[in-house]
Amino acid sequence: MEITQEAAPASWFEALQEHARKHALTAAGLVLALLAITALLIQSLIQAFSGEISVALRYALLGGTAGFAATALGALPALALRGIPQKLEDSMLGLAAGMMLAASAFSLLLPGLEAGEVLLDAKLPAALVVVFGMALGVLLMLGLDEFTPHEHEKSGPCGPGHERCGRVWLFVFAIALHNLPEGMAIGVSMSQGDLAVGLPLTSAIAIQDIPEGLAVALAMRGAGFTAGKAVLVAALSGLLEPVGAFLGVGLSSGFALAYPVGLGLAAGAMIFVVSHEVIPETHRNGHQTSATLGLMLGFAIMMILDTSLG
Numbered sequence: 001m002e003i004t005q006e007a008a009p010a011s012w013f014e015a016l017q018e019h020a021r022k023h024a025l026t027a028a029g030l031v032l033a034l035l036a037i038t039a040l041l042i043q044s045l046i047q048a049f050s051g052e053i054s055v056a057l058r059y060a061l062l063g064g065t066a067g068f069a070a071t072a073l074g075a076l077p078a079l080a081l082r083g084i085p086q087k088l089e090d091s092m093l094g095l096a097a098g099m100m101l102a103a104s105a106f107s108l109l110l111p112g113l114e115a116g117e118v119l120l121d122a123k124l125p126a127a128l129v130v131v132f133g134m135a136l137g138v139l140l141m142l143g144l145d146e147f148t149p150h151e152h153e154k155s156g157p158c159g160p161g162h163e164r165c166g167r168v169w170l171f172v173f174a175i176a177l178h179n180l181p182e183g184m185a186i187g188v189s190m191s192q193g194d195l196a197v198g199l200p201l202t203s204a205i206a207i208q209d210i211p212e213g214l215a216v217a218l219a220m221r222g223a224g225f226t227a228g229k230a231v232l233v234a235a236l237s238g239l240l241e242p243v244g245a246f247l248g249v250g251l252s253s254g255f256a257l258a259y260p261v262g263l264g265l266a267a268g269a270m271i272f273v274v275s276h277e278v279i280p281e282t283h284r285n286g287h288q289t290s291a292t293l294g295l296m297l298g299f300a301i302m303m304i305l306d307t308s309l310g
Contacts, residue, residue, distance in 0.1 A: 133264020183244020
C-alpha cells in the first residue's frame with residue numbers, strides 16, 4: 001500500500017492560514033483586539049500631529065528608554081557568566097513577576113477605575129470600561145503568543161512558520177512578547193503627563209528589567225549562543241520598551257475614555273504574560289517556594305514604590 005505524506009505549506013502565509021483555521025477563536029480575538037487598538041491609535045495620532053500630547057509622549061519615551069537601559073544593564077553579566085543557580089534565577093524571575101503584578105494593580109487598574117469613575121460618575125460603568133480594556137489586552141497577547149513564531153528555552157519552538165525562522169529570531173520574538181506590554185504600560189501610565197501614576201510604574205518595570213535581562217541572556221547562552229550574541233540580543237530586546245511606550249501613549253490619548261481603556265489593556269497584557277509565561281517558568285524546576293517568596297517580595301517593593309512615588 002502506498003503511503004502518502006501531507007505536503008508542508010509552501011509559504012509562511014499558508015502556514016498562518018492553516019494555523020488560523022485550527023485556532024479560529026483565538027484568531028478572531030486577535031483581529032478584534034487589533035481593530036480596536038488601530039482605532040485608538042488613529043484617533044490619538046490626530047492629536048499627536050496637533051501637538052496636544054507632546055509632553056506625555058516625551059515622558060513615555062524617557063520611561064521606555066529607562067526600561068531599555070535597565071534590560072541592557074541586566075544582560076551585561078552574561079558576558080562573564082554562563083549560568084547562575086537555577087533556584088536563584090527562579091527567585092529573580094519571581095521578583096520580577098511580583099513587581100509586574102503589583103504594578104498592574106496599583107499603577108494601572110486603580111488609576112483606570114478612578115479615571116473611569118470621574119468620567120462616567122458611576123463605579124460599575126467605570127469598572128466595565130477597564131475590564132473591556134483588560135479583555136483587549138488579553139486577546140492581543142493570547143493572539144500574539146499563538147500566532148508569532150517564537151522559541152522558549154524549555155518548551156522549544158512554536159507558532160506558525162517557526163521552522164522557517166533562525167533560532168536567534170525565534171528567541172527575539174519570544175522576548176518581544178515579554179517586553180512589548182511592559183513598554184505599553186509605561187506609555188499608558190504617562191499618557192496624561194501625570195508622574196504620580198507613571199513614575200512608580202516606570203521605576204518598577206525598570207527594576208524588574210534588570211533580572212529579566214540577565215535571565216534572557218543566560219537562557220540564550222544555555223541554548224548555545226555565544227556570550228556576545230546573547231548579551232547583544234537581550235540588550236537590543238529592550239528597544240521594544242520605548243516602541244511599546246510610543247504605542248501605549250497613543251492608545252490612551254485622544255477621547256477621554258481611551259485613558260481608562262488603555263490602562264486596562266496594558267494591565268491585562270502584563271497579567272497575561274506573568275500568568276502564562278513567567279510564573280510557570282519559575283515553577284518548572286522544583287523551586288516553587290523560592291519563586292513565590294520572590295514574587296511576594298517584588299509585590300511588596302512595588303507597593304512601597306507606589307506609596308512613596310505616587
